[in-house]
Amino acid sequence: MLSDQGKPGLGDVDAYVETLVRNWHAPGIGVCIVRNDQVLLAQGYGHRDAANALPFTSSTLFPIASNTKLFTAVAAGLLVERGLLTFDEPIRNAVPSLRFHDPSLDAAVTLRDMLGHKTGVPRYDMIWYESDYSTKDLFERIRFMKPIAPLRSRIIYNNMMYEAVGHIIELISGKPWHQFVKDEILTPLGMQRTLFTYGDAKEDRQGDYAIPFSERRENDELWQVPAPKDDDCSPAGSIVASLDDIARWTIMLMNNGAIDGKQLIPASVLNATLAPGLPWPNELNDVLGFEFDLNGIYGMGRMTSAFRGHLLTSHGGALRAFHSQVSYLPKEKIGISVFVIGDHCAPLSNAIGFDLYSRALGLDATDWTARLYEFAVKEKTKMREARERSVPRGVPNTRPSHDLEDYVGSYEHPAYGQLHITADGTQLRFGFRHINQPLNHFHYDRFDTPDDEAHGGWSVLFLTSALGDIDRAAMRLDEAEAVFVRRPIRPDAELLAKLVGTYETPFGIKINVKLSRDGDILLSSPGEPENVLETFGGLQFRSSAFPDITFEFVLEEGHVTALRHWDAHAEIEWTRTDDAIGRTTAKAVY
Known part of the structure; x- marks a missing residue:
């Protein structure tokens, strides 16, 4: 730990974060603070593995989720710098195989639109989340994603566009996304403890990687929630990094691509990612009743905003039980990144940085953590009460239209893949991605899974053909109903x-x-x-x-x-x- 003298203007950071670990019942928190080209702090607090009380360290490998996106945007920018891509010409000029749902998008969407969430296409996260699709598979499924807003009319956050850009990087460079990022960014920067999948982290020789723990939704017991897939290599959000490496990444960003006296990333590439795009939505501020920062504008892989009169650039990352915030003040050259284990304490990934920036800038303190703690406790209480009030609302005394065996089979959607319905004695079972749960009759031909804390609740409505057989299964996924068609068993x-x-x-x-x-x-x-x-x-x-x-x-x-x-x-x-x-x-x- 560093003394207060080593962290000018920040006060006793160690005591501050250790208090938050106790008050929020946080399994583990990591904080790194950089100024100019110096690391002031890279420190873990609490545990990276709550079950075994293993310490969170500056070298602990942590899934940074959507903070991966800036690596992808910079990688694409390097190809623009070399004249192999452009930010503002239709991307189909360089990649004719890319197809959108709407031909007008084919003719107009640019790389900047894709990296800036400006395509008007909604998230469709269930196409890629926990799927076995490669980046090429995901790239080919962009055509199934129906837009809900005109091009460049508003921000609609979209992970799938980053998956597509990852494949575009491979098509143009000849290297898979992860290899290109490693060769062109990580290795030159000396980011030796930055990997591409959670499986990579689990194979770490030091065994120093974060384990996902969070409070149960009904009480304050910590439990180990399902971890990210071992082999999920995603340009939208799979990078696993240490505080030490994120410190080097932030120093390079703050200094326009230079570190250790060397220009490693062209300043023009980084400036392009900061160029203002569209306004960031303010719905969360309206819910909270107060604002951390103002006038958020998304660029490519990160956003800018005003924090108490100072320019801030930042991006968050969220996977189940893993939350991160990577940010810095460009004018003052102060950077603060926060890693938090636990969904119940996720707001700390933002609040800690805002508290510490206020200290560093000599501003009057605003107790961000107290405000958010009150909101988090209220939210958890209200949701628990809502579940307690919930009662089945199915139409009574109804029966399925067919024998249970008639529902058994594999059903397929062109974008989402396969849904497997099996039978276990007198019980149907639901198999989708990594989920395998009982499927209970709700009413008529609707069947529901239990509302499981690990995997949530799922509802399937089976549909019949004009001939009376069960030939489709409908589920609500992302923004609309998705209909899975039963796969016939062909004669040999x-x-x-x-x-x-x-x-x-x-x-x-x-x-x-x-x-x-x-x-x-x-x-x-x-x-x-x-x-x-x-x-x-x-x-x-x-x-x-x-x-x-x-x-x-x-x-x-x-x-x-x-x-x-x-x-x-x-x-x-x-x-x-x-x-x-x-x-x-x-x-x-x-």
């Missing part, structure tokens, strides 16, 4: 091959059945577009164009002899006429 390739051939209607019209390259059954009629037949069950299929029209192949003694076709009003049998009857090796047609 040998049986599918037997279906290929020519069939004749009672009116003498020849119908050809083919196999596509992907193994789909294609129905071809003279003068009509090919119709894809979707598996319905066994040798039954339905029309993709008209789901209430079904088909069934007639199998007699191992040979397909006919194709029955029916809708709600008529049933017609088409006779097999080609020479392939009896063969078992028909070839697919492409």
Whole structure:
């Protein structure tokens, strides 16, 4: 610990933070303070692992979440500096494979729009959060994200755009995002304890990494909450760093890219990230009833604002139980970064910096931590009371429309991936990403999971086709209802091959059945577009164009002899006429 003389104007920081650890029941807090090109403090308080009382140190590896974004913005800026990208021309000029939901966005969105949260596209966090998608997979799913505001009309925070920029960096540089950031930023800066996944941190030779603990929602007991995925490498928020490394990062930022007498990052790149974009929303200030800073403007990967008459640049980071704030005063060249373990004490990541800046600037004290503690206690109490008042509101005496086994299957959404519904005796189970929970009947064809403290509560509404089978499952994800389509179980390739051939209607019209390259059954009629037949069950299929029209192949003694076709009003049998009857090796047609 440093003496008060080592921290001019800041007072006894150690006693101040240690008091907050006790009063807020914080598992651990880390603080680093830099001035000009000197580290005044890099110190952990409390524990990095509350269960084993292991100390929080200046080298403890801590997930900085969205403070990753500035690394991604600087990496993109380096490619702009080299003439390989531009901030303000349509990004599709350089990356034609990028597709947005709206063609007008394809023609207009720039790299600055993506890094500045100005696309008008909402978050869609559940596409990337805890998924197994690569940055390339996420890049390809931008096209499923529907805008809700005109381009550049307002800030809508969007992690997916940073995932896409990460892949753009790979496409342009030839290196994966993490390798480019390591080679171009971390290694030159000497940031040896900055890694890219929580799994990397767990493999640290020193074993010095933060463990996520937080208070339970019903009481003040600390419990270990689910940690970030080991292999989640995200340009939007996966970097794990130490206080020592963040101190070097902040010194470099404050000094326009220079550190240790060397210009490591071009000043023009850093200045570009600070260029004013759109105003930051003030909803939280309205809720709190007071303001820390004023007139927040987001640039790229960070924002600027006014703190008690002084220019401040900052960015926060939040993952479950891990909260960070990296900030500095550009004119005074004072930087304060705070790491906090625990969701119940997350406000300290902001309040500590504001308290210490006030001290450093010689301003009258405002007890930010007391104000936020009162709000945090009130919020926790109100939410606990709300849960206690909650009662089931399902329609009584209703039953599912089908037997439970009929709901079992895999359902797929083009952006969100797969939802798995399984059965465990008389109980359905919900499987989505890392979550596996019981699924209980609520009413009609709606089933809910318990409101689990670790994974939350989920609700699934099963939908039926025109033929009465369960073929879709709807959930509310992000900003809208997401419909997952049931994945059919196809007949094996040998049986599918037997279906290929020519069939004749009672009116003498020849119908050809083919196999596509992907193994789909294609129905071809003279003068009509090919119709894809979707598996319905066994040798039954339905029309993709008209789901209430079904088909069934007639199998007699191992040979397909006919194709029955029916809708709600008529049933017609088409006779097999080609020479392939009896063969078992028909070839697919492409």
